[in-house]
Every structure is written in C-alpha cells, then in structure tokens.
Amino acid sequence: MSEIHFYFDDQLYKGQPGEPMAAALLRGGLLSITNSTYHGRPRGVIGLGVEEPNALVQLVSGTKESMRPATVIEVAEGLTARSLTGIGALPEDAEEARYDKTNRYVDTLVVGAGVAGLTAAAEELRAGREVLLIDDQPTPGGHLRHLGLELPSALGDMLSHKNLTYISRCTATGLYDQNYIVAIERRSDHLGNAAPVNRARIRVWHIRAERVILASGAFQRPLIFANNDRPGIMLSHAAATYVAVHGVKIFKQAVVVTIDNQGYRDALRLHNAGVNVLGIYDARSTASGASVDAAKAAGIPIHFRATVLDTSSNAEGILNGVTIQDLDTKEIVQTATDLLAVSGGWTPIVDLATHIGIKPTWSGQHAAFLVNHTTDKLRTAGMLAGDFGGDDDPAVFFGPVLDAEQARTAYIDLQRDSTLHDLRRGVGAGLHSIEHIKRYTTIGTAHDQGKTSGMLTIGALCQVNNGEPARSPADIGTLTFRPPYVPIPFAALAGRERGELSDPIRITPLHQWHVEAGAVFEDVGQWKRPWYFPKPGESMEDAVKRECIAAREGVAVMDASTLGKIDIRGADAGVFLDRIYTNMFSTLPEGQCRYGLMCKADGIVFDDGVTTRLGKNHYLMTTTTGGAARVLAWLEEWLQTEWPELEVYCTSVTEHISTIALVGPKSRALLGELVKDIDLSAAAFPFMHSREATIDGIPVRIARISFSGELAFEINVNWGHARYLWEKLWKLGRPYDLTAYGTETMHVLRAEKGYVIIGQDTDGTQTPYDLNMGWIVSKKKEFIGKRSFQLPYLKAAGRQQLVGLIQQPGEELIPEGAYITVLNATQDDQGAPADRHGKTQHTGFVTSAYYSQTLGAPFALALVADGLNRMGEVVSIPIGKKVLQATICDSVFIDKENTKRD
Amino acid sequence: MLYIPCPHCGLRNENEFHYGAEAGVGYPDPNTLSDSEWAKYLHIRANPKGWLAERWVHFAGCGRWFNLWRNTVTHEIGPVYLPFTKQPKAPAPETHRDGKEGSIQ
Amino acid sequence: MLLPGMLSQGTIGRRKAAALPEQPPQLWKTVKPKKAYDAVIVGGGGHGLSTAYYLAKNHGMTNIAVVEKGWLAGGNTARNTTIIRSNYLWDESAGIYEHSLKLWETLEQDLGYEMFFSQRGVLTLAHSVSDVRSKRRNFYANALNGIDSEWLTPEEVKKLVPIINISPDVRYPVLGATYQPRGGIAKHDWVAWGYAKAASDLGVDIIQGTEVTGFDIRDNKVLGIQTTQGSIAANKVGLVGAGHSSILANLAGFYIPIQSRPLQALVSPLLEQVLNTVVMSGAVHVYVSQAHKGELVMGAGTDAFNSYAQRGGFHVIEHQLAAALELFPIFARAQVLRTWGGIVDVAPDASPIIGLTPVENLFINCGWGTGGFKATPGSGWVMAHTIATGTPHELNRPFALDRFTTGHLIDEHGAAGVAH
Amino acid sequence: MIAKQSPLQGKHTGTAATVAIRELPGLFTLDLRVAPGSVAQLAVEQALGITLPAKTGQMQTVQVAGGSEAHILCLAPDWWLLVGLKDAEQKLAPLHNQYHCSVVDVSGQRTTIELEGPNAREVLAHLWEQDLREKSFPVGSVSQGLIAKAPVIACHMAPLRYRVMVRSSFAVHVWKAIVDAGVEWV
Numbered sequence A: 001m002s003e004i005h006f007y008f009d010d011q012l013y014k015g016q017p018g019e020p021m022a023a024a025l026l027r028g029g030l031l032s033i034t035n036s037t038y039h040g041r042p043r044g045v046i047g048l049g050v051e052e053p054n055a056l057v058q059l060v061s062g063t064k065e066s067m068r069p070a071t072v073i074e075v076a077e078g079l080t081a082r083s084l085t086g087i088g089a090l091p092e093d094a095e096e097a098r099y100d101k102t103n104r105y106v107d108t109l110v111v112g113a114g115v116a117g118l119t120a121a122a123e124e125l126r127a128g129r130e131v132l133l134i135d136d137q138p139t140p141g142g143h144l145r146h147l148g149l150e151l152p153s154a155l156g157d158m159l160s161h162k163n164l165t166y167i168s169r170c171t172a173t174g175l176y177d178q179n180y181i182v183a184i185e186r187r188s189d190h191l192g193n194a195a196p197v198n199r200a201r202i203r204v205w206h207i208r209a210e211r212v213i214l215a216s217g218a219f220q221r222p223l224i225f226a227n228n229d230r231p232g233i234m235l236s237h238a239a240a241t242y243v244a245v246h247g248v249k250i251f252k253q254a255v256v257v258t259i260d261n262q263g264y265r266d267a268l269r270l271h272n273a274g275v276n277v278l279g280i281y282d283a284r285s286t287a288s289g290a291s292v293d294a295a296k297a298a299g300i301p302i303h304f305r306a307t308v309l310d311t312s313s314n315a316e317g318i319l320n321g322v323t324i325q326d327l328d329t330k331e332i333v334q335t336a337t338d339l340l341a342v343s344g345g346w347t348p349i350v351d352l353a354t355h356i357g358i359k360p361t362w363s364g365q366h367a368a369f370l371v372n373h374t375t376d377k378l379r380t381a382g383m384l385a386g387d388f389g390g391d392d393d394p395a396v397f398f399g400p401v402l403d404a405e406q407a408r409t410a411y412i413d414l415q416r417d418s419t420l421h422d423l424r425r426g427v428g429a430g431l432h433s434i435e436h437i438k439r440y441t442t443i444g445t446a447h448d449q450g451k452t453s454g455m456l457t458i459g460a461l462c463q464v465n466n467g468e469p470a471r472s473p474a475d476i477g478t479l480t481f482r483p484p485y486v487p488i489p490f491a492a493l494a495g496r497e498r499g500e501l502s503d504p505i506r507i508t509p510l511h512q513w514h515v516e517a518g519a520v521f522e523d524v525g526q527w528k529r530p531w532y533f534p535k536p537g538e539s540m541e542d543a544v545k546r547e548c549i550a551a552r553e554g555v556a557v558m559d560a561s562t563l564g565k566i567d568i569r570g571a572d573a574g575v576f577l578d579r580i581y582t583n584m585f586s587t588l589p590e591g592q593c594r595y596g597l598m599c600k601a602d603g604i605v606f607d608d609g610v611t612t613r614l615g616k617n618h619y620l621m622t623t624t625t626g627g628a629a630r631v632l633a634w635l636e637e638w639l640q641t642e643w644p645e646l647e648v649y650c651t652s653v654t655e656h657i658s659t660i661a662l663v664g665p666k667s668r669a670l671l672g673e674l675v676k677d678i679d680l681s682a683a684a685f686p687f688m689h690s691r692e693a694t695i696d697g698i699p700v701r702i703a704r705i706s707f708s709g710e711l712a713f714e715i716n717v718n719w720g721h722a723r724y725l726w727e728k729l730w731k732l733g734r735p736y737d738l739t740a741y742g743t744e745t746m747h748v749l750r751a752e753k754g755y756v757i758i759g760q761d762t763d764g765t766q767t768p769y770d771l772n773m774g775w776i777v778s779k780k781k782e783f784i785g786k787r788s789f790q791l792p793y794l795k796a797a798g799r800q801q802l803v804g805l806i807q808q809p810g811e812e813l814i815p816e817g818a819y820i821t822v823l824n825a826t827q828d829d830q831g832a833p834a835d836r837h838g839k840t841q842h843t844g845f846v847t848s849a850y851y852s853q854t855l856g857a858p859f860a861l862a863l864v865a866d867g868l869n870r871m872g873e874v875v876s877i878p879i880g881k882k883v884l885q886a887t888i889c890d891s892v893f894i895d896k897e898n899t900k901r902d
Numbered sequence B: 001m002l003y004i005p006c007p008h009c010g011l012r013n014e015n016e017f018h019y020g021a022e023a024g025v026g027y028p029d030p031n032t033l034s035d036s037e038w039a040k041y042l043h044i045r046a047n048p049k050g051w052l053a054e055r056w057v058h059f060a061g062c063g064r065w066f067n068l069w070r071n072t073v074t075h076e077i078g079p080v081y082l083p084f085t086k087q088p089k090a091p092a093p094e095t096h097r098d099g100k101e102g103s104i105q
Numbered sequence C: 001m002l003l004p005g006m007l008s009q010g011t012i013g014r015r016k017a018a019a020l021p022e023q024p025p026q027l028w029k030t031v032k033p034k035k036a037y038d039a040v041i042v043g044g045g046g047h048g049l050s051t052a053y054y055l056a057k058n059h060g061m062t063n064i065a066v067v068e069k070g071w072l073a074g075g076n077t078a079r080n081t082t083i084i085r086s087n088y089l090w091d092e093s094a095g096i097y098e099h100s101l102k103l104w105e106t107l108e109q110d111l112g113y114e115m116f117f118s119q120r121g122v123l124t125l126a127h128s129v130s131d132v133r134s135k136r137r138n139f140y141a142n143a144l145n146g147i148d149s150e151w152l153t154p155e156e157v158k159k160l161v162p163i164i165n166i167s168p169d170v171r172y173p174v175l176g177a178t179y180q181p182r183g184g185i186a187k188h189d190w191v192a193w194g195y196a197k198a199a200s201d202l203g204v205d206i207i208q209g210t211e212v213t214g215f216d217i218r219d220n221k222v223l224g225i226q227t228t229q230g231s232i233a234a235n236k237v238g239l240v241g242a243g244h245s246s247i248l249a250n251l252a253g254f255y256i257p258i259q260s261r262p263l264q265a266l267v268s269p270l271l272e273q274v275l276n277t278v279v280m281s282g283a284v285h286v287y288v289s290q291a292h293k294g295e296l297v298m299g300a301g302t303d304a305f306n307s308y309a310q311r312g313g314f315h316v317i318e319h320q321l322a323a324a325l326e327l328f329p330i331f332a333r334a335q336v337l338r339t340w341g342g343i344v345d346v347a348p349d350a351s352p353i354i355g356l357t358p359v360e361n362l363f364i365n366c367g368w369g370t371g372g373f374k375a376t377p378g379s380g381w382v383m384a385h386t387i388a389t390g391t392p393h394e395l396n397r398p399f400a401l402d403r404f405t406t407g408h409l410i411d412e413h414g415a416a417g418v419a420h
Numbered sequence D: 001m002i003a004k005q006s007p008l009q010g011k012h013t014g015t016a017a018t019v020a021i022r023e024l025p026g027l028f029t030l031d032l033r034v035a036p037g038s039v040a041q042l043a044v045e046q047a048l049g050i051t052l053p054a055k056t057g058q059m060q061t062v063q064v065a066g067g068s069e070a071h072i073l074c075l076a077p078d079w080w081l082l083v084g085l086k087d088a089e090q091k092l093a094p095l096h097n098q099y100h101c102s103v104v105d106v107s108g109q110r111t112t113i114e115l116e117g118p119n120a121r122e123v124l125a126h127l128w129e130q131d132l133r134e135k136s137f138p139v140g141s142v143s144q145g146l147i148a149k150a151p152v153i154a155c156h157m158a159p160l161r162y163r164v165m166v167r168s169s170f171a172v173h174v175w176k177a178i179v180d181a182g183v184e185w186v
Ligand SMILES: Cc1cc2nc3c(=O)[nH]c(=O)nc-3n(C[C@H](O)[C@H](O)[C@H](O)COP(=O)(O)OP(=O)(O)OC[C@H]3O[C@@H](n4cnc5c(N)ncnc54)[C@H](O)[C@@H]3O)c2cc1C
Pocket: B102, C042, C043, C044, C045, C046, C047, C048, C067, C068, C069, C070, C071, C072, C073, C074, C075, C076, C077, C078, C079, C080, C081, C082, C083, C084, C210, C211, C212, C213, C240, C241, C242, C243, C244, C248, C263, C264, C265, C299, C300, C340, C341, C342, C343, C344, C368, C369, C370, C371, C372, C373, C374, C375, C420
C-alpha cells in the first residue's frame, strides 16, 4: 500500500492508510508528544482509541477541529496537526466544511462491530430483522483489529447481508429515552485532500430502533503508582498492538505489570514481535490459563505478588526504569526498561447504557462495573455484559500502597494532572461521595471524560477511607456518565441550521415586490415584514413621516397578509366565540365585522383582532401576526378538551388569504377604479361591514376596517392573486400618489388613534380594564378570564392603566420602555435621584412613542398607575441624567369623534 | 426526544407535540369558586415523581389532544387515552431502571 | 503539503494552564442527625446552605441542621451555568436580586473562602425591534432601581466581545444589548462548599444521604421531620428543595404551583480564552461564558415536560448550538464535551416563592427555576430572616405563596422562557 | 381568469437518475372537517360519490374526469384534505346548511414540492424525522410533520416519489432546505 505523508508539529511523518496517527508517530520515534496541562510533565500515547488522555492534537489542515486524540485520527494525505497541552484554540477563519444530519429507523441497532456486536447482528438477521450496525473504527472487528486478525468468515460474509447496513467511523454518542440514539459519522477526514467538497464531513444520525444491542467492548485501564505518567508507560494492549500490528520498533525491552491474564497475552505479543520482555509482574499470587502457560513456555520471567511502585526517567522525562515492589515483603528492585506495559484490568464501556439511568453493577469476579441488561428493547453483549473471553481472572487491585510523597506523582487523571495526593486531600477535607471527589480534584472532567481514570478513582477511594471502614467499589459506585460519549464539534450539531436555514423565514406573496421597492424589513416572529420603505436618501424618520402623511391625506397601502386568519364554521360558532372573546359575537349581524379581545383564564389579555361574520354559522377570525398559531391552538384546546359538544370547526387560512390594506381619504376613489361590481359609498358599505366583489374576475372580499382611523378598506384575496392585485393597484394608484407603508407607519397611525398592540402596549399583566377597554367586556355572558377580574389584585384600585402622554412640539421624543415618575421625583436640589430605599419610585412606563406628523409633536402611550384619574397631570420621564416631561391625556389623540373613517 | 404514541398517527417524535401538563383538570364553574379555589384551577397542576397522567397535543400532526401516563423519572410511557374516556390505571413502577438522581454514594 | 501559515501555528496552544488554588484542608464535618433541632433546613443546595449560614450568623441559631438526601449541593447547585446578575425588570425582583448581588460582592471575605466570583459583566442581546423595546424597558427600570445597567449598540457589543457576529445579514442580527458590568460568574460548587464550611464552622449540622420522607404536623403546626434515618424533631422547618419542592409540599399536606422541568447545560473542553464576558440571548437561546479553567459553559433550554430525571432531550442541545454558531461563528470548531440536566422548579410567573406556608412554623423557598444560582446569598438571607422571626423580610414579602390567590404575580418571563 | 402565481413559481432541479425536485403549483385543495361515522359524513360521501379513507394517515387516489388523479388525505379522525377534486366545492357547499361539517377552500394555503428518483427517500430522510420505511410509510400514506421547523404534509405517492405540501409562507424556506439536503445527489 502507498505511504501517506503528514505533518505533526512541523515534522514530516509517514503512515499507512487506515492507521491512527498515534501509531505513525510512535513508529516515527515520537514518544513524548506533549506536556501536561498544569504540571507541564512530558506525556506520550498510552492508549489505543478514545480513552487516550495524553496525545491531544489540533488539526491544522482541513477543518481545524479544536481537540482530538492522535489515537483516533486516521492519517490522510494533507493532514497537518499540532500538539496541545490540554487546551484547544479556536481559529478565527470561517469553517467551510459541510455538516449534515439524517434520520434513520431500524428494527435493531447494534453498537460496536467487535465479535460480540457482529454475532448479535447475525442473530438479529436470522430472526428476520433489519439491522443497522455502527462502529467507530474504520473497519469492523473490534479488538480483532488490534490483534491484526481477520474477521471469522461467517461474520465477514454477514456484512453483505441485504438486511444489514454497516456504517464505519460512526460513533454512538448518546442513548436517550425510547431507544433514540445519536451517532456521528466522520465521513471525509480520512480521505484527506481527496474528500469531495459536497460531502458532509460529519453526519449526525438520529436513530430510532425497536431494539438496541450495546456491544461497545471495554477499555484497558492503568494502575496507580508513583510517576505513572512517563512517556514509555502504556496500556499493555496498546503497546502490544502498536508493536505487533503497526510495526513500532522503538522499544528494545519491556516490563509488563498486570493484574489479569491480558498482561500475559500482551507480553507474548511483545515477545513475539522481538521485544525483550524482562518480566511480568503480577499482583496476584498465582495465575493460570493458556496465556500464562504460553508466557512461561516463551521463557518470560513471571513474578507474582509484585507490582510497580515507581519509575525513573532520562533527562527528557522519558521512562528508563521501573521500581518493582514485592507486595508481601515490600522489598523493592529496580529494573531499567524503555517500555512499561500496564494491564490494570478491563473497564467495560458502560457509558451509553447509563445515559438513560441504567446503573452498572460491580462484579468482583471481573474487577469491573458491568451492564448485564436484557429486555426485549435493549440488551448488552460482549465485554460490556461481562464476557471477557474466558481466562482473564483479574484481581481487584488498583496499585500499591503509596506514601504521601509518592502520591504526589501518582496520577489518576493524566489530562487534568490530578493525583492520588489530590484525592487524599479531598477525602481529608471531609468529602465522602465520589461526586465530591470529582469536583474537588477535577478528575474525569477533561476531554477523555475519565475513560481510564474513573475506575482508578473508585479504586483509590476504596483504599483511602479516612478512618472509616474500607469500602468496596460497589459502595462507592461509578461517576455519572453523560453524553456525548466522545466530544462532538459544535458545527456538527448545528448541522445545516446555519444562516438562512437557521430558522424559517416566512414571507408573503408580495415579498419580492417589497424587496424591489427597497423596503427595510423587520423580523416579526418568523415573518419578514416591511418596516418602512425609504426613498433614496431618506432616513427612517423621513420615510415614516412621508408614509404617515400619505395615509392621513392621500392614499397608502400596506401588506397585511401576515395576519392570522381562521375560518370558523358550525352551528355553535357564535356561542363559541362568545366564550372566547370578552365581547359578544353571536349577535353580530351577517356581513359585519367586530373587533374582539381575548383573555387567558387568568384574566390577562392575550390576543385581539377583527372577526367577520360571513354567514349564519360562519365566521372569519383574524389574529395578530405573532398570535396566529397560538390562537388556533387555543381554540382547538377548548373545543377538544372542554366543549366537544359545540358544533364548531376551525381551519387556518392564514396563507390562503392575502390581505392588502388600502388606507386614506382617497382610498375609496382609488378602490372604485378597481372594483366595479359593488357600491363603495359609505351609505351602501358602512364601516365594519364586509362585501364580496370581483376585480378583473378575481373574487375578493373587502372589509371596511380601519387600524388608522382613516377611511380604509381591507382587500382579502387568494394568496396566488395577491401580487396581480397589488400591481394593478399600483398602476391605478399612480395618479393618487399611492404610497406603500410598513409596520412603523402602521404603528404611528394606530397609536395616534389609541389602538393597542398586544405585546407592545401590554406585557402579560394587563386586563382589558387596564387597557381602558372596559367597554369591550361583556357583563351579560360568561367568557374565559372573566372570573379572574374578581381577584383582589386584578380589581384593586391604582392599577396601571393605558393613557396617552403628550409632549410639546419640538421636544425630544420619549424613548419606548422609559419609566415615568411623578413630576420632579427624580430631582432634588442637587439634581441627584431622590432616594427611597436607594430607588426612585416610578408610576408607570411608556409602551409606544412616536413623533406625530398630524399633531406636530411627539406623543406616547403609557401604562400609568391610576392613569385614567390623572388626566392633565404633568409627569417626569428620567432618561439618564436628563428628565423629559409630558402630560397625561386620553389615549386617543386624533379624531375622537370617528369622523375620518367614513 | 420522547417517542410519543399519538392515538391517531402512531409514534412520533416529541417535537411534533406540545405539552399540556396534568390531565383531567376540567374547567370548573368559575362563579361557584372561592378565590383560592379558582387560583388552584389556574395555577396548580400535579407534579409527582413517578407516574403522571398528562395531556399532549399533536400540534404538528393531527392536531388532536390526548392523554397518557408517563413516568417522570424513567420517562417510560404507559397507557394512552382520549379526552372524555375513562382514565386507565397507572402502570406499576418500572423495575429495571432506578433512574434515581443524586443518590448518595 | 506544508503551507507557511501552518508552521507558525505549530506552537500556539502550548500555554501552561494556571492550576486552581488549593482547597482548604477541612470543608465540613459529616455528622449523624441529633434527635432534635431548633430548626431544620430540608435541602442541602446553595440556598439551603446559605439559609443555614445566615440563620447561624445573623440570627444566632446554631442548633440547626441541613438535611440533604444526596451528596451535598448535588442538585441544581452542581449543574448551573453560574450566571450572576441583578438587572431584573420588576421592582420586587430587582430588590431581592440586587440585595443578593451586593452580598456576592463581599462573600469571599465574609465566608473566608475563595469561590472565583468574577464580575466580568453580563451582556443581554436584543435581536428584533420588539426585543429591543423590551430590553430597553428593562434598562430604564434598572436605572430607577439603582442597578448598574448600560445600553450598548451593536458596535459597542462588538468592542466588548470581539467574537460576536454583529453582521446585519444573520438570521436574527444583534440590534443592541443591555450590559450589567457588575454581573458575572462564580464557581458553583465552591459557593456551596464555602457556605457549608462556614455554617459547619458555626456549629450547623450537615447531614447528607438522608431523605426527608414526611413531616410531623399536629394542629397544623410542624413538630419535626421524618427521614430515611428516622425522625428528627424541629421547632421550625424550612423547605429548600428546588425541583423537589412540590413533593415536599405535598408531604406536608399543601399544594404549590410548581412544575419540575429538565434544564440542560453543556461544556466544551478547555480552550484558550476567547470570551471574557457572559453573553445571554433569550431570543435565540444562547447563554454562554468561559469558565475559569477555560471551558465554554452554555445553558440550553428546558424540555417541554415535567421530569425528575436530571437529563433532557438532545434536540434541545442541537438547537442551542445552531443558535450559538450564528452568534459566534468561531465556536464551529469547539466541541461539546458533556451535557447534563437539572430539575428546575418553575412557577407560573417565573419568580420564586419564599415565605410562610399553610402549616405553622413550616417555611418554603422554591420556584427559582432556571435562575436561582445568582440569588444564593440573598435567598438564604431573607429565608433565614423569615424562619428566625416567623415573618417575611421586606424583600421576600412580595414573593409569598398567596400571590397566586390575589393575582399579584411577578411575571419575569421576559422574551424567553429561560432566564438564567 | 387571471392565473395565480405560485410561491415557488414552478421551480425544479435535479434529475430522475438521482432525485428530481420540482414544484407542483396550484393544486386545488379543500379542507374538509366532519365527524367520523356521522350522518354528515355520509352526506359528504354521497355528495362526492366516494368513501373517505377512514384512518388517519391514509391517502386515497381517485380518478377524475379528464384522466387526472385526485387525492383524499386523511389528516385526523375528522379531518381530510381533498386535493385535485375540482367540483367538490360545489357539491359540498350546500351541506353546510344542513349538517355539521366544514368545507373550506385552502388552495392558496399550501403549495406542493415533489421529489422523485432513487435517492428521493434519502434526501427526505435528511429533513423528515418520521419513519419512512416501507412498512411504516407505504405508498398511499400521508403524514403531517415538520421540515426544517416548518409544518408540512408528506405523501408517499409512488415507490420513488414523495410529495411535500408546504404552507405558502414557508415554501421558499422548505424548498431551500430540500435542495440543500440533496447536495450530495443533485
Ligand atoms: C442547567 C441549569 C442552568 C442554570 N443556570 C443558572 C444560571 O446561569 N444562573 C442562575 O442564577 N441560576 C441558574 N440555574 C438555576 C439554579 O441552579 C438554581 O436556581 C439554584 O441552584 C437552586 O439552588 P437550590 O439550593 O435551591 O437547589 P438545589 O441545589 O437543587 O438544592 C436542593 C436540594 O434539596 C435536596 N432535596 C430535595 N428533596 C429532598 C428531600 N426530600 N430530603 C432531603 N433533601 C432533599 C436535593 O437533593 C437538592 O440537593 C440553572 C439551573 C440549571 C439546572
């Protein structure tokens, strides 16, 4: 196979396709990869995969992901990486790679394509189920890969079964309720420069499976002894694999320290690969099994009841010798070696199972926490379930007894530089729970999430008991495992929800026209609404002034298509609306419109709008733009869960109908040029009436509704005809100087007329009475919210009430949201704030404020304590060091007599 | 992402639904209640640790309201039932997961 | 191929990280419960511990105990995003949160314990015209309440937090922000431990692994608690059980308007410093700071349903990160290291409930929901006052349970459901 | 009659070899609400001369005059969409006076995006969270759900052909999301 070239810390290395960078670095002679985060000690590779705590790198080429262990990065042409001291960096250039997500449903999901997972998959296939098999390695086989072995042919053949999908490089990162699994597939890094640009680098899989089989295998764990962190100290399985499978030739001799038979198997592999195994030091008093016999036969010296106590290093901090202790006599011997291979037992990968609350159980026989779980929805298999493959026979042993000095270099969490000394201090400080120890020492909180250190912590806590009875791992329990099983880039989880796809943009059929007309848009919920239409060179203020004048003096037009529209039908529609709205709708004559207000059961105003009675049993309700979905849900909730006896059906027609508001004294004349089949005169078509008509054969419904106080018509037309109608209006409107206006002008016009905007002039605490809308609250009927008006606080005197505030011409506009105080409350002689418990007492706040072209002055709507009884009072509005003044007045500023709307 | 059995559409992801808290809290006759009884209707909903009969609406699907039993510790879902039908009995506590949070160790 | 730019990058990131300061040799004593106490606090989170501390310190009540069912401060105190601020809208809220912030400002000296309280400022972004309007109202309200609060333009936001994307072209652009310079973060566990240590030093018994399973109530008066370790007599009992408050209330025979919801958070691995300020955006659901060690700490949203499982749905996290990347494109290469959940006790108006209960001598403090870490000192202060004197402190009177009957809610929902 | 404009103006992309994505503009659509098993339902069925599919999620194809197909989608126990049944409005309108039912023209409410080709399902699976396996969503199925956070109705029309009915205001957004999901194939 062709060699791959890559750079690490500016050095050129050579690798083989499919192999991890760590193997290539070791083969290239790099033992000390980085320095530790806090203690600055040299560190090298110790593991085989995601459990690796030391060999953290940052990709410099390609995507520059911030932190990954070199043990999981596949070498690829063009790969460039640098070492990290446990702290990642975020490059500032834009991330160009593509990340996507997909959804997958399957009968059975098998996590892990080791022998156990493959065997389970075969069983599932035999039972006629469709199987999805995922594994985080580039090829299947699990530990067989580490042994350099091929798959047994039956399992190999199974991979091409038509009911099996196998996804490599795919890591299950979380198990969630109801067999929901999130997995991330790394699809392009291993292709290096050859990766196609349209290929998603990482695909997030959302998998829902009827059955989940977890066969995630196990990590080998280290032991706790002094100076157990030097480069040259590795997990035995990793050392043997790098030497025997990846051709790492840098170790001449090795010492193996073990507590189980895995150490013997790995010693043999080292031996067979030509490493001089100086001895196996086994904490147990005896050992038996094929691997033990084989080690003996190979002539490897075996020492029982012995373990490693300490190590020594050369000037670079790299291992050059070990101190062995006889566990019974406590005698020590020193041996020079350049590899210390440690087999501290297996730690099954219980992570996923515990994500949903399954507790691992301690097995003394396995010296491990297992998840041996079988239901018809979820089961575990292989090493995770305790199938360690026969003759391992581990001891429950985590390291020799260390003195205070030794404990300072006895690392538990290599990445966090947390030592046995730190752990003992925590216990000494009174901490009992392993969760406290974690938080005190930060063990298990680094990039590797304690994959090797978690179990050591438990082991250490068994020893360190602070005078209390010694505990067993079962008493201590594991740390809490949390998703994700391995770190996931933010970009992958954001997926395609970036930029314009990050949240839906809702547009009306007239949107393109608005864009071409140069509209400035405002986000209203997910809608894009024209805010104002500046002419070249115009400021927002200029544009709004011009738009207002057009609406008050000529004719102006607005796209009101975003209003929510609900078709309501049925014999009980009127009764139903009477219960929903504070005012009466059953008495509304056909063909007429009425403004309505609705409250939640707590008496607080929640939406408003105009509802038209189209027929005996037929109404069309409009809601606020933001309220459409909420209101429909509200209606359905009452119909379905409280009043199923009511014969009413509600249908959303928000996007079936587009609404164009034509406003201004000249609106009738302009509309008259468009609509020939109905009489638009005030007498024939009164205010708050609705009429069917046609325009060029297009059916429209026109309503005399005014949100500005001006003569106005709302034209409702099929969404698909809106643009035609709008263009036609513009063609005919030219002689009238027809002007388009946006939401800002709409706000000014409505505020001058004292009309509220729910959500702007309310903040979720107002009753209709607070809005000075007692007139809309029916005394004659029951409706939702009515009872709450009797609650003491809601009927109390002195509540904030909606009023107007008027300023003098030329005065500075009061900012919206500003608070109001009684006159000069904020000023004493020095101009400092008057103090009442360190605060200034306010008497209300400003909800809406605009400059009125019509009034020639700024004005506002405000919620003011007892405001309706304070007409004419001058109040202060402190703005920083400045204090503005205004006079409380009625909230209707223009045309109180409603003369203009006809 | 709960997998919720809509009685009409079948199993669907949780994000197609809205939650409606405790099931079976009917709208009382507002005029016969004291302020505190009315406040209870407005604000108090069962919040047990374990099985809870609760309401959901399949807003992004069929739009129907329905009720189900769900365990608030294990998130296991029990019987599903329609509004105005008899409430089934709460399922027995789940045994194979203790799901107990924050246990002392 | 090695490009010139890459050479130089080979060496960045080799900064030696500053180790955390050493913890004191003694934190608190683990004790077995006595037969009787003058007062028992149920719940050994930050609020329970601060209540005990102020009972001992301000009111001289030292024959008291904190009873915790799990490991101390293992509830929401262990799992929050530690945002501290006091720039709330309503006067009542401003009162209690500002009192709390003032206590924070001298807390390390008061307790003699380092807790990395860092006033690095809290920025709250506004993304739409209506968002700006309501944030500005907040800003004006704060000014009247004597709370430090500034209004920043997008350019000023960018100056403060250079990594924020203020381009007008993003889906929800930054249109402005409020900024509270005195806001910040603290190291959550250490805050609880500091209170535990100080309380323990004053003689308070700290009892872990003991669950309260019932109350001894006679003639509507509490006489003690029942626990998994037996009965304990108490003249006064304070319920400070956060997510479990409705269960405690039910055990004592009354109901509270609390729903327990999962709220999640997440952290990244350690990163070089990129963010010196706390950034919150209710509209797009981003709450982020960079903690002392260097991890990004982000708050996510609540799940829609009630739960006592301390975990939430992953879609909440995914949604959260999509939003975060819009604001902070530089986060693309950061990683999610760990996600977790807490059980937050949410009241209908998103404000706490602190005060008397229908049972005599039984007091309750709950409803802090998604935002009570910042209130840890203030909450304990007023709760201690309430328990010791039998009447609410001026600052917690508005937060009484009976506000749901009078209708005098204190609605702090703001623009978003989650307020950290 | 003036022609209606569709939200996507007849957009199309991709090829049948992988996946073709196109708008089917202007499908005449009625929203029908009637209680299942009621006399009203009977009256509706008589007026239309067809039996409504009874189960939520079923789609029934009917041939209409002129050789085209119409589809009746059962969206909930008491809720159907009649797509392409041009004369149904006239036939059903009179029932309103007599029966408890609701027939509303919603042709403008949505437009339709069709995906066809060997990779259609895979593209859809990137956005559609529901189970698309043949056993769960066979040809003749309909389901409401979300695509890129927008409410849609999905129909399985033929083995390699799906329709997504999307609300007009969301149409451009959903179109972009679908085309984006197809990037590896289109
Ligand atoms: C993810 C997340 C992010 C958050 N972010 C922020 C933030 O940025 N800023 C902020 O201000 N707030 C935040 N909060 C909220 C904050 O964490 C809480 O409001 C605060 O910690 C509550 O403190 P506590 O002491 O009342 O609760 P907890 O720490 O939960 O303590 C309550 C204790 O009571 C114990 N208990 C319960 N029942 C019993 C019983 N029967 N017997 C004995 N003991 C019992 C529990 O075990 C628990 O330890 C967040 C919360 C979460 C979950």
